Amino acid sequence: xxxxxxxxxxxxxxxxxxxxxxxxxxxxxxxxxxxxxxxxxxxxxxxxxxxxxxxxxxxxxxxxxxxxxxxxxxxxxxxxxxxxxxxxxxxxxxxxxxxxxxxxxxxxxxxxxxxxxxxxxxxxxxxxxxxxxxxxxxxxxxxxxxxxxxxxxxxxxxxxxxxxxxxxxxxxxxxxxxxxxxxxxxxxxxxxxxxxxxxxxxxxxxxxxxxxxxxxxxxxxxxxxxxxxxxxxxxxxxxxxxxxxxxxxxxxxxxxxxxxxxxxxxxxxxxxxxxxxxxxxxxxxxxxxxxxxxxxxxxxxxxxxxxxxxxxxxxxxxxxxxxxxxxxxxxxxxxxxxxxxxxxxxxxxxxxxxxxxxxxxxxxxxxxxxxxxxxxxxxxxxxxxxxxxxxxxxxxxxxxxxxxxxxxxxxxxxxxxxxxxxxxxxxxxxxxxxxxxxxxxxxxxxxxxxxxxxxxxxxxxxxxxxxxxxxxxxxxxxxxxxxxxxxxxxxxxxxxxxxxxxxxxxxxxxxxxxxxxxx
Numbered sequence: 001x002x003x004x005x006x007x008x009x010x011x012x013x014x015x016x017x018x019x020x021x022x023x024x025x026x027x028x029x030x031x032x033x034x035x036x037x038x039x040x041x042x043x044x045x046x047x048x049x050x051x052x053x054x055x056x057x058x059x060x061x062x063x064x065x066x067x068x069x070x071x072x073x074x075x076x077x078x079x080x081x082x083x084x085x086x087x088x089x090x091x092x093x094x095x096x097x098x099x100x101x102x103x104x105x106x107x108x109x110x111x112x113x114x115x116x117x118x119x120x121x122x123x124x125x126x127x128x129x130x131x132x133x134x135x136x137x138x139x140x141x142x143x144x145x146x147x148x149x150x151x152x153x154x155x156x157x158x159x160x161x162x163x164x165x166x167x168x169x170x171x172x173x174x175x176x177x178x179x180x181x182x183x184x185x186x187x188x189x190x191x192x193x194x195x196x197x198x199x200x201x202x203x204x205x206x207x208x209x210x211x212x213x214x215x216x217x218x219x220x221x222x223x224x225x226x227x228x229x230x231x232x233x234x235x236x237x238x239x240x241x242x243x244x245x246x247x248x249x250x251x252x253x254x255x256x257x258x259x260x261x262x263x264x265x266x267x268x269x270x271x272x273x274x275x276x277x278x279x280x281x282x283x284x285x286x287x288x289x290x291x292x293x294x295x296x297x298x299x300x301x302x303x304x305x306x307x308x309x310x311x312x313x314x315x316x317x318x319x320x321x322x323x324x325x326x327x328x329x330x331x332x333x334x335x336x337x338x339x340x341x342x343x344x345x346x347x348x349x350x351x352x353x354x355x356x357x358x359x360x361x362x363x364x365x366x367x368x369x370x371x372x373x374x375x376x377x378x379x380x381x382x383x384x385x386x387x388x389x390x391x392x393x394x395x396x397x398x399x400x401x402x403x404x405x406x407x408x409x410x411x412x413x414x415x416x417x418x419x420x421x422x423x424x425x426x427x428x429x430x431x432x433x434x435x436x437x438x439x440x441x442x443x444x445x446x447x448x449x450x451x452x453x454x455x456x457x458x459x460x461x462x463x464x465x466x467x468x469x470x471x472x473x474x475x476x477x478x479x480x481x482x483x484x485x486x487x488x489x490x491x492x493x494x495x496x497x498x499x500x501x502x503x504x505x506x507x508x509x510x511x512x513x514x515x516x517x518x519x
Contacts (some may be wrong), residue, residue: 005034010050010211020218038219050212051151051180067118074107076199091189093333113176121515143506146489148178150235156186157240166196170238173484243267264473268420269306275426279314287321293453299396303454312402329362331370340369346393355382413440418468423449
Protein backbone atom coordinates (compact mmCIF):
# COMPACT_ATOMS: atom_id res chain seq x y z
CA UNK A 1 0.00 0.00 0.00
CA UNK A 2 1.20 3.50 -0.88
CA UNK A 3 0.58 5.83 2.05
CA UNK A 4 -0.58 9.37 1.26
CA UNK A 5 0.23 11.02 4.56
CA UNK A 6 -3.01 13.00 4.84
CA UNK A 7 -6.02 13.01 7.13
CA UNK A 8 -9.19 11.08 6.33
CA UNK A 9 -12.12 13.49 6.43
CA UNK A 10 -15.22 11.36 5.97
CA UNK A 11 -15.04 10.00 2.42
CA UNK A 12 -12.30 12.47 1.38
CA UNK A 13 -8.61 13.02 2.06
CA UNK A 14 -7.07 16.10 3.66
CA UNK A 15 -5.08 18.65 1.68
CA UNK A 16 -3.23 20.42 4.52
CA UNK A 17 0.32 21.62 3.86
CA UNK A 18 1.59 22.11 7.42
CA UNK A 19 3.78 19.18 8.46
CA UNK A 20 2.74 16.88 11.26
CA UNK A 21 6.09 15.09 10.99
CA UNK A 22 7.19 11.60 10.07
CA UNK A 23 7.03 8.41 12.07
CA UNK A 24 10.45 7.42 13.42
CA UNK A 25 11.79 3.88 13.50
CA UNK A 26 12.66 3.54 17.22
CA UNK A 27 15.36 0.91 16.57
CA UNK A 28 17.35 3.03 14.09
CA UNK A 29 15.95 6.55 14.61
CA UNK A 30 15.33 6.60 10.85
CA UNK A 31 12.53 8.88 9.62
CA UNK A 32 9.90 6.98 7.65
CA UNK A 33 8.12 8.18 4.55
CA UNK A 34 5.73 9.80 3.97
CA UNK A 35 5.78 13.13 5.76
CA UNK A 36 2.33 13.54 7.29
CA UNK A 37 0.30 16.72 6.86
CA UNK A 38 -1.64 18.20 9.75
CA UNK A 39 -5.34 18.71 9.31
CA UNK A 40 -6.24 22.35 8.72
CA UNK A 41 -8.79 24.11 10.90
CA UNK A 42 -11.21 23.96 7.95
CA UNK A 43 -10.69 20.19 7.61
CA UNK A 44 -11.24 19.67 11.32
CA UNK A 45 -14.41 21.74 11.14
CA UNK A 46 -15.62 19.67 8.20
CA UNK A 47 -14.84 16.41 10.03
CA UNK A 48 -16.89 17.54 13.03
CA UNK A 49 -19.70 18.87 10.86
CA UNK A 50 -19.89 15.58 8.98
CA UNK A 51 -19.89 13.69 12.31
CA UNK A 52 -22.69 15.90 13.61
CA UNK A 53 -24.77 15.17 10.50
CA UNK A 54 -23.98 11.46 10.65
CA UNK A 55 -25.07 11.29 14.29
CA UNK A 56 -28.66 12.03 13.33
CA UNK A 57 -28.63 8.86 11.23
CA UNK A 58 -26.31 6.58 13.23
CA UNK A 59 -28.16 7.16 16.51
CA UNK A 60 -31.23 5.53 14.93
CA UNK A 61 -29.39 2.84 13.01
CA UNK A 62 -30.50 -0.65 14.04
CA UNK A 63 -28.31 -2.88 16.13
CA UNK A 64 -28.13 -5.29 13.20
CA UNK A 65 -26.81 -2.60 10.86
CA UNK A 66 -24.28 -1.35 13.41
CA UNK A 67 -23.15 -4.94 13.86
CA UNK A 68 -22.63 -5.21 10.10
CA UNK A 69 -20.45 -2.07 10.19
CA UNK A 70 -18.31 -3.38 13.04
CA UNK A 71 -17.84 -6.77 11.41
CA UNK A 72 -16.99 -5.16 8.08
CA UNK A 73 -14.32 -3.04 9.77
CA UNK A 74 -12.85 -6.21 11.26
CA UNK A 75 -12.94 -7.95 7.88
CA UNK A 76 -11.20 -4.98 6.23
CA UNK A 77 -8.47 -4.87 8.87
CA UNK A 78 -7.83 -8.58 8.37
CA UNK A 79 -7.62 -7.95 4.62
CA UNK A 80 -4.94 -5.30 5.36
CA UNK A 81 -2.87 -7.49 7.68
CA UNK A 82 0.13 -7.82 5.37
CA UNK A 83 0.30 -4.03 4.98
CA UNK A 84 0.23 -3.75 8.78
CA UNK A 85 2.92 -6.40 9.17
CA UNK A 86 5.10 -4.45 6.75
CA UNK A 87 4.57 -1.02 8.36
CA UNK A 88 3.86 -1.36 12.08
CA UNK A 89 7.20 -2.95 13.12
CA UNK A 90 9.06 -0.11 11.38
CA UNK A 91 7.11 2.47 13.38
CA UNK A 92 7.11 0.70 16.75
CA UNK A 93 9.93 -1.84 16.92
CA UNK A 94 7.30 -4.48 17.71
CA UNK A 95 7.72 -7.95 16.14
CA UNK A 96 5.45 -9.44 13.51
CA UNK A 97 3.90 -11.81 16.06
CA UNK A 98 2.77 -8.83 18.15
CA UNK A 99 1.27 -7.16 15.06
CA UNK A 100 -0.76 -10.24 14.17
CA UNK A 101 -1.77 -10.85 17.77
CA UNK A 102 -2.87 -7.27 18.37
CA UNK A 103 -4.75 -7.23 15.07
CA UNK A 104 -6.58 -10.36 16.19
CA UNK A 105 -7.51 -8.71 19.47
CA UNK A 106 -8.69 -5.59 17.66
CA UNK A 107 -10.89 -7.53 15.27
CA UNK A 108 -12.13 -9.72 18.11
CA UNK A 109 -13.35 -6.77 20.15
CA UNK A 110 -15.04 -5.24 17.09
CA UNK A 111 -16.95 -8.49 16.61
CA UNK A 112 -17.68 -8.71 20.34
CA UNK A 113 -19.43 -5.33 20.20
CA UNK A 114 -21.18 -6.41 17.00
CA UNK A 115 -22.67 -9.38 18.84
CA UNK A 116 -23.68 -7.12 21.73
CA UNK A 117 -25.59 -4.57 19.66
CA UNK A 118 -27.09 -7.17 17.36
CA UNK A 119 -28.68 -8.96 20.33
CA UNK A 120 -29.76 -5.58 21.70
CA UNK A 121 -30.44 -6.06 25.41
CA UNK A 122 -27.47 -3.84 26.35
CA UNK A 123 -29.70 -0.73 26.12
CA UNK A 124 -31.13 -1.53 29.59
CA UNK A 125 -34.77 -1.08 28.56
CA UNK A 126 -37.08 -0.46 31.53
CA UNK A 127 -40.86 -0.23 31.44
CA UNK A 128 -43.19 0.93 34.22
CA UNK A 129 -46.71 0.65 32.89
CA UNK A 130 -49.41 3.14 33.76
CA UNK A 131 -51.79 2.51 36.65
CA UNK A 132 -54.60 5.02 36.07
CA UNK A 133 -56.64 3.69 39.01
CA UNK A 134 -53.82 3.93 41.55
CA UNK A 135 -54.71 5.84 44.72
CA UNK A 136 -54.22 8.51 45.82
CA UNK A 137 -52.60 9.49 42.48
CA UNK A 138 -52.58 7.69 39.13
CA UNK A 139 -49.27 6.32 37.90
CA UNK A 140 -48.03 7.48 34.51
CA UNK A 141 -46.45 5.19 31.91
CA UNK A 142 -42.65 5.62 31.85
CA UNK A 143 -40.11 3.80 29.74
CA UNK A 144 -36.35 4.34 29.55
CA UNK A 145 -33.28 3.11 27.72
CA UNK A 146 -29.73 4.18 26.94
CA UNK A 147 -29.13 6.45 23.96
CA UNK A 148 -25.89 7.61 22.28
CA UNK A 149 -24.26 10.86 23.38
CA UNK A 150 -23.10 12.25 20.02
CA UNK A 151 -19.78 12.59 18.17
CA UNK A 152 -16.81 11.23 20.13
CA UNK A 153 -13.14 12.25 19.91
CA UNK A 154 -10.69 9.37 20.36
CA UNK A 155 -6.98 9.90 21.01
CA UNK A 156 -4.91 6.98 19.73
CA UNK A 157 -2.53 5.40 22.24
CA UNK A 158 1.21 5.02 21.75
CA UNK A 159 1.61 1.60 23.33
CA UNK A 160 -1.14 -0.28 21.45
CA UNK A 161 -1.07 0.90 17.83
CA UNK A 162 -4.09 -1.25 16.98
CA UNK A 163 -6.08 -2.34 20.04
CA UNK A 164 -6.19 1.11 21.69
CA UNK A 165 -5.88 3.29 18.62
CA UNK A 166 -7.70 3.99 15.36
CA UNK A 167 -10.09 1.00 15.49
CA UNK A 168 -9.44 0.18 19.12
CA UNK A 169 -11.78 -0.28 22.05
CA UNK A 170 -12.81 3.39 22.31
CA UNK A 171 -13.73 3.57 18.62
CA UNK A 172 -15.47 0.19 18.64
CA UNK A 173 -17.56 0.95 21.72
CA UNK A 174 -18.48 4.46 20.53
CA UNK A 175 -19.60 3.21 17.11
CA UNK A 176 -21.53 0.39 18.79
CA UNK A 177 -23.32 2.94 20.95
CA UNK A 178 -24.29 4.92 17.84
CA UNK A 179 -21.72 7.71 18.11
CA UNK A 180 -19.65 8.89 15.12
CA UNK A 181 -15.91 8.95 15.86
CA UNK A 182 -13.08 11.33 15.01
CA UNK A 183 -9.70 9.78 15.83
CA UNK A 184 -6.64 11.92 16.53
CA UNK A 185 -3.78 9.77 15.22
CA UNK A 186 -0.68 9.20 17.34
CA UNK A 187 2.48 10.55 15.72
CA UNK A 188 4.48 7.43 16.61
CA UNK A 189 2.55 5.20 14.22
CA UNK A 190 1.00 7.46 11.59
CA UNK A 191 1.23 4.88 8.81
CA UNK A 192 -0.44 2.19 10.89
CA UNK A 193 -3.23 4.65 11.63
CA UNK A 194 -3.68 5.44 7.94
CA UNK A 195 -3.93 1.76 6.96
CA UNK A 196 -6.56 1.10 9.63
CA UNK A 197 -8.32 4.39 8.94
CA UNK A 198 -8.76 3.45 5.29
CA UNK A 199 -10.18 0.09 6.36
CA UNK A 200 -12.81 1.91 8.45
CA UNK A 201 -13.52 4.47 5.72
CA UNK A 202 -14.17 1.66 3.24
CA UNK A 203 -16.42 -0.17 5.72
CA UNK A 204 -18.56 2.93 6.23
CA UNK A 205 -18.98 3.28 2.47
CA UNK A 206 -19.58 -0.45 1.95
CA UNK A 207 -22.37 -0.35 4.56
CA UNK A 208 -24.03 2.69 2.96
CA UNK A 209 -23.67 4.84 6.08
CA UNK A 210 -23.07 8.62 6.14
CA UNK A 211 -19.42 9.48 5.53
CA UNK A 212 -19.16 11.41 8.79
CA UNK A 213 -19.42 8.19 10.84
CA UNK A 214 -15.59 8.19 10.88
CA UNK A 215 -12.70 10.59 10.32
CA UNK A 216 -8.98 10.41 11.15
CA UNK A 217 -6.96 13.58 11.70
CA UNK A 218 -3.23 14.18 12.01
CA UNK A 219 -1.58 17.02 13.89
CA UNK A 220 -0.32 18.24 17.24
CA UNK A 221 -2.21 17.48 20.39
CA UNK A 222 -1.83 21.11 21.40
CA UNK A 223 -3.54 22.36 18.26
CA UNK A 224 -5.65 19.71 16.55
CA UNK A 225 -6.24 17.74 19.76
CA UNK A 226 -7.30 20.72 21.84
CA UNK A 227 -9.46 22.13 19.06
CA UNK A 228 -11.22 18.79 18.81
CA UNK A 229 -11.97 18.61 22.53
CA UNK A 230 -13.17 22.22 22.64
CA UNK A 231 -15.51 21.88 19.67
CA UNK A 232 -19.11 22.20 20.87
CA UNK A 233 -20.30 19.28 18.71
CA UNK A 234 -17.97 16.79 20.44
CA UNK A 235 -19.84 15.12 23.31
CA UNK A 236 -17.20 12.81 24.85
CA UNK A 237 -13.50 11.94 24.70
CA UNK A 238 -11.62 8.64 24.89
CA UNK A 239 -7.92 8.74 25.78
CA UNK A 240 -5.15 6.31 26.73
CA UNK A 241 -1.79 7.81 27.66
CA UNK A 242 0.11 9.72 30.30
CA UNK A 243 -1.29 11.33 33.43
CA UNK A 244 -0.24 14.76 32.18
CA UNK A 245 -1.97 14.32 28.84
CA UNK A 246 -5.13 12.88 30.33
CA UNK A 247 -5.37 15.54 33.02
CA UNK A 248 -4.91 18.31 30.45
CA UNK A 249 -7.84 16.95 28.43
CA UNK A 250 -9.97 16.62 31.57
CA UNK A 251 -9.30 20.22 32.53
CA UNK A 252 -9.95 21.45 28.99
CA UNK A 253 -13.25 19.59 28.74
CA UNK A 254 -14.34 20.89 32.14
CA UNK A 255 -13.88 24.54 31.11
CA UNK A 256 -16.13 24.29 28.03
CA UNK A 257 -19.47 26.11 28.09
CA UNK A 258 -20.90 22.59 28.00
CA UNK A 259 -18.51 20.35 29.98
CA UNK A 260 -18.18 16.85 28.55
CA UNK A 261 -16.88 13.55 29.95
CA UNK A 262 -13.29 12.54 29.29
CA UNK A 263 -12.63 8.83 29.75
CA UNK A 264 -8.89 8.79 30.25
CA UNK A 265 -6.73 5.83 31.20
CA UNK A 266 -3.59 7.41 32.64
CA UNK A 267 -1.24 6.03 35.28
CA UNK A 268 -0.89 2.87 37.37
CA UNK A 269 1.83 0.88 39.13
CA UNK A 270 -0.35 -2.22 39.75
CA UNK A 271 0.82 -3.55 43.14
CA UNK A 272 1.48 -7.26 43.57
CA UNK A 273 1.34 -8.76 47.08
CA UNK A 274 3.22 -12.00 47.76
CA UNK A 275 2.35 -13.56 51.12
CA UNK A 276 5.03 -15.43 53.15
CA UNK A 277 3.92 -19.06 52.87
CA UNK A 278 3.47 -19.04 49.11
CA UNK A 279 6.80 -17.25 48.77
CA UNK A 280 8.48 -20.08 50.66
CA UNK A 281 6.67 -22.77 48.65
CA UNK A 282 6.84 -21.29 45.15
CA UNK A 283 9.46 -18.56 45.34
CA UNK A 284 11.33 -19.54 42.19
CA UNK A 285 8.15 -19.87 40.10
CA UNK A 286 6.91 -16.53 41.41
CA UNK A 287 10.22 -14.92 40.48
CA UNK A 288 9.88 -16.31 36.96
CA UNK A 289 6.28 -15.11 36.72
CA UNK A 290 7.22 -11.64 37.87
CA UNK A 291 10.03 -11.45 35.35
CA UNK A 292 7.74 -12.49 32.50
CA UNK A 293 5.07 -9.98 33.45
CA UNK A 294 7.60 -7.22 34.08
CA UNK A 295 9.34 -7.53 30.71
CA UNK A 296 6.30 -8.37 28.54
CA UNK A 297 6.12 -5.85 25.71
CA UNK A 298 9.30 -4.17 27.04
CA UNK A 299 7.27 -3.22 30.12
CA UNK A 300 5.05 -0.92 28.07
CA UNK A 301 1.71 -2.34 29.18
CA UNK A 302 -0.51 -0.23 31.40
CA UNK A 303 -0.88 -3.23 33.72
CA UNK A 304 2.87 -3.72 34.17
CA UNK A 305 3.67 -4.78 37.79
CA UNK A 306 5.66 -1.74 38.94
CA UNK A 307 5.39 -2.52 42.64
CA UNK A 308 5.80 -5.73 44.67
CA UNK A 309 4.91 -5.97 48.38
CA UNK A 310 6.55 -8.96 50.08
CA UNK A 311 7.30 -9.89 53.69
CA UNK A 312 10.90 -9.13 54.63
CA UNK A 313 11.51 -12.66 55.93
CA UNK A 314 10.55 -14.28 52.62
CA UNK A 315 11.61 -11.67 50.06
CA UNK A 316 14.79 -13.45 49.01
CA UNK A 317 12.80 -16.59 48.11
CA UNK A 318 11.27 -14.65 45.23
CA UNK A 319 13.84 -11.98 44.45
CA UNK A 320 16.65 -14.52 44.11
CA UNK A 321 15.21 -15.92 40.89
CA UNK A 322 13.97 -12.52 39.73
CA UNK A 323 17.46 -11.01 40.15
CA UNK A 324 19.03 -13.91 38.29
CA UNK A 325 16.69 -13.50 35.33
CA UNK A 326 16.96 -9.72 35.19
CA UNK A 327 20.77 -9.79 35.40
CA UNK A 328 20.76 -12.20 32.47
CA UNK A 329 18.32 -10.19 30.39
CA UNK A 330 18.95 -7.94 27.42
CA UNK A 331 17.48 -4.61 26.45
CA UNK A 332 14.92 -4.00 23.72
CA UNK A 333 13.70 -0.97 21.83
CA UNK A 334 10.87 1.04 23.31
CA UNK A 335 8.06 2.41 21.17
CA UNK A 336 9.56 5.86 20.70
CA UNK A 337 12.31 8.14 21.95
CA UNK A 338 9.99 10.08 24.26
CA UNK A 339 8.91 6.97 26.15
CA UNK A 340 12.53 5.83 26.38
CA UNK A 341 13.68 9.18 27.78
CA UNK A 342 10.91 9.16 30.36
CA UNK A 343 11.87 5.62 31.37
CA UNK A 344 15.50 6.71 31.79
CA UNK A 345 14.43 9.60 34.01
CA UNK A 346 12.37 7.25 36.17
CA UNK A 347 15.33 4.89 36.56
CA UNK A 348 17.61 7.79 37.51
CA UNK A 349 15.17 8.87 40.18
CA UNK A 350 15.16 5.40 41.76
CA UNK A 351 18.94 5.01 41.46
CA UNK A 352 19.52 8.34 43.15
CA UNK A 353 17.16 7.72 46.06
CA UNK A 354 19.30 7.30 49.17
CA UNK A 355 17.22 4.45 50.63
CA UNK A 356 16.44 2.51 47.44
CA UNK A 357 18.77 -0.36 46.49
CA UNK A 358 19.39 -1.54 42.93
CA UNK A 359 19.04 -5.33 43.00
CA UNK A 360 19.53 -6.16 39.33
CA UNK A 361 19.73 -4.75 35.82
CA UNK A 362 20.09 -6.31 32.39
CA UNK A 363 22.57 -5.54 29.64
CA UNK A 364 22.09 -2.79 27.07
CA UNK A 365 22.30 -3.41 23.33
CA UNK A 366 23.69 -1.10 20.67
CA UNK A 367 20.41 -0.14 18.95
CA UNK A 368 18.56 3.09 19.66
CA UNK A 369 15.98 3.72 22.43
CA UNK A 370 16.89 0.64 24.43
CA UNK A 371 15.11 -0.19 27.68
CA UNK A 372 17.09 -2.26 30.18
CA UNK A 373 15.09 -4.27 32.79
CA UNK A 374 15.71 -3.15 36.40
CA UNK A 375 14.67 -4.31 39.87
CA UNK A 376 14.96 -2.06 42.93
CA UNK A 377 14.19 -2.70 46.57
CA UNK A 378 13.30 -0.63 49.61
CA UNK A 379 11.54 -0.97 52.95
CA UNK A 380 7.96 -0.17 53.86
CA UNK A 381 9.05 2.69 56.12
CA UNK A 382 10.98 4.32 53.28
CA UNK A 383 8.12 3.84 50.83
CA UNK A 384 5.58 5.32 53.26
CA UNK A 385 7.81 8.35 53.82
CA UNK A 386 8.44 8.96 50.09
CA UNK A 387 5.42 10.02 48.04
CA UNK A 388 7.61 10.15 44.94
CA UNK A 389 8.07 6.37 45.03
CA UNK A 390 4.41 5.93 44.06
CA UNK A 391 4.99 7.50 40.64
CA UNK A 392 4.79 5.24 37.60
CA UNK A 393 8.01 4.27 35.82
CA UNK A 394 6.67 3.19 32.44
CA UNK A 395 8.91 0.37 31.28
CA UNK A 396 10.45 -2.94 32.46
CA UNK A 397 11.27 -1.84 36.02
CA UNK A 398 9.76 -2.75 39.36
CA UNK A 399 10.22 -1.75 42.98
CA UNK A 400 10.17 -4.47 45.65
CA UNK A 401 8.94 -3.16 49.02
CA UNK A 402 9.53 -5.34 52.07
CA UNK A 403 7.08 -5.17 54.98
CA UNK A 404 7.18 -6.75 58.44
CA UNK A 405 3.53 -7.05 59.50
CA UNK A 406 0.00 -7.17 58.16
CA UNK A 407 -0.62 -3.72 59.64
CA UNK A 408 2.32 -2.37 57.67
CA UNK A 409 0.97 -4.04 54.52
CA UNK A 410 -2.37 -2.31 55.06
CA UNK A 411 -0.59 1.02 55.44
CA UNK A 412 1.22 0.41 52.15
CA UNK A 413 -2.04 -0.17 50.31
CA UNK A 414 -3.58 2.84 51.99
CA UNK A 415 -0.79 5.06 50.69
CA UNK A 416 -1.52 4.29 47.04
CA UNK A 417 -3.69 6.17 44.59
CA UNK A 418 -6.08 4.41 42.24
CA UNK A 419 -4.79 1.47 40.22
CA UNK A 420 -5.91 -0.56 37.24
CA UNK A 421 -5.07 -3.80 39.03
CA UNK A 422 -4.08 -5.20 42.41
CA UNK A 423 -2.77 -8.76 42.71
CA UNK A 424 -2.24 -11.12 45.63
CA UNK A 425 -0.40 -14.46 45.78
CA UNK A 426 -1.00 -16.84 48.68
CA UNK A 427 -1.72 -20.41 49.69
CA UNK A 428 -5.36 -21.34 50.22
CA UNK A 429 -4.94 -20.90 53.98
CA UNK A 430 -3.17 -17.55 53.56
CA UNK A 431 -5.83 -16.18 51.26
CA UNK A 432 -8.52 -17.26 53.73
CA UNK A 433 -6.73 -15.60 56.66
CA UNK A 434 -5.98 -12.31 54.89
CA UNK A 435 -9.51 -11.29 54.01
CA UNK A 436 -8.85 -7.77 55.27
CA UNK A 437 -6.56 -7.04 52.34
CA UNK A 438 -9.31 -7.65 49.78
CA UNK A 439 -11.32 -4.61 50.80
CA UNK A 440 -8.14 -2.53 50.44
CA UNK A 441 -7.55 -4.01 46.99
CA UNK A 442 -11.16 -3.37 45.98
CA UNK A 443 -10.97 0.24 47.15
CA UNK A 444 -7.82 0.91 45.15
CA UNK A 445 -8.19 -1.03 41.89
CA UNK A 446 -10.58 -1.98 39.11
CA UNK A 447 -9.40 -5.60 38.70
CA UNK A 448 -8.36 -7.92 41.53
CA UNK A 449 -6.01 -10.74 40.51
CA UNK A 450 -5.53 -13.85 42.67
CA UNK A 451 -2.43 -16.00 42.23
CA UNK A 452 -1.67 -14.45 38.88
CA UNK A 453 0.01 -11.45 37.31
CA UNK A 454 -1.73 -8.36 35.96
CA UNK A 455 -0.47 -8.26 32.38
CA UNK A 456 -2.78 -9.87 29.85
CA UNK A 457 -6.23 -8.27 29.72
CA UNK A 458 -8.96 -10.62 28.56
CA UNK A 459 -11.41 -8.90 26.21
CA UNK A 460 -14.78 -10.12 27.47
CA UNK A 461 -18.08 -9.00 28.95
CA UNK A 462 -16.94 -9.03 32.59
CA UNK A 463 -13.56 -7.33 32.15
CA UNK A 464 -12.90 -4.07 34.01
CA UNK A 465 -9.95 -2.11 32.66
CA UNK A 466 -10.29 0.98 34.77
CA UNK A 467 -9.86 2.08 38.34
CA UNK A 468 -10.02 5.00 40.76
CA UNK A 469 -8.19 8.21 39.89
CA UNK A 470 -5.42 8.60 38.73
CA UNK A 471 -5.54 5.20 37.03
CA UNK A 472 -8.49 6.59 35.11
CA UNK A 473 -10.43 9.83 35.10
CA UNK A 474 -13.63 7.99 36.06
CA UNK A 475 -13.36 4.79 38.08
CA UNK A 476 -16.97 3.90 37.24
CA UNK A 477 -15.99 2.96 33.69
CA UNK A 478 -13.89 0.49 31.74
CA UNK A 479 -12.10 0.83 28.41
CA UNK A 480 -12.05 -2.94 27.73
CA UNK A 481 -15.01 -5.31 27.55
CA UNK A 482 -18.63 -4.76 26.61
CA UNK A 483 -19.28 -2.43 29.56
CA UNK A 484 -17.15 0.13 27.71
CA UNK A 485 -20.19 0.99 25.58
CA UNK A 486 -21.91 2.69 28.52
CA UNK A 487 -19.35 5.51 28.52
CA UNK A 488 -20.85 6.95 25.36
CA UNK A 489 -24.53 6.79 26.31
CA UNK A 490 -27.06 8.55 28.52
CA UNK A 491 -30.45 7.40 29.80
CA UNK A 492 -33.62 8.85 28.24
CA UNK A 493 -37.16 8.41 29.58
CA UNK A 494 -40.40 8.47 27.54
CA UNK A 495 -43.52 9.36 29.58
CA UNK A 496 -47.00 8.50 28.27
CA UNK A 497 -45.58 8.21 24.78
CA UNK A 498 -47.81 6.65 22.09
CA UNK A 499 -46.60 3.17 21.27
CA UNK A 500 -46.04 3.98 17.59
CA UNK A 501 -43.58 6.74 18.51
CA UNK A 502 -41.50 4.65 20.90
CA UNK A 503 -38.18 3.07 19.93
CA UNK A 504 -38.59 -0.60 19.04
CA UNK A 505 -36.78 -1.51 22.26
CA UNK A 506 -39.64 -0.01 24.31
CA UNK A 507 -42.73 -0.91 22.26
CA UNK A 508 -45.35 -3.13 23.87
CA UNK A 509 -44.81 -5.95 21.37
CA UNK A 510 -41.03 -6.00 21.99
CA UNK A 511 -40.34 -6.59 18.26
CA UNK A 512 -36.59 -7.03 18.89
CA UNK A 513 -37.17 -9.71 21.49
CA UNK A 514 -34.69 -8.20 23.96
CA UNK A 515 -34.57 -8.62 27.71
CA UNK A 516 -36.41 -5.80 29.49
CA UNK A 517 -37.22 -4.88 33.07
CA UNK A 518 -41.02 -4.54 33.08
CA UNK A 519 -43.43 -3.65 35.87
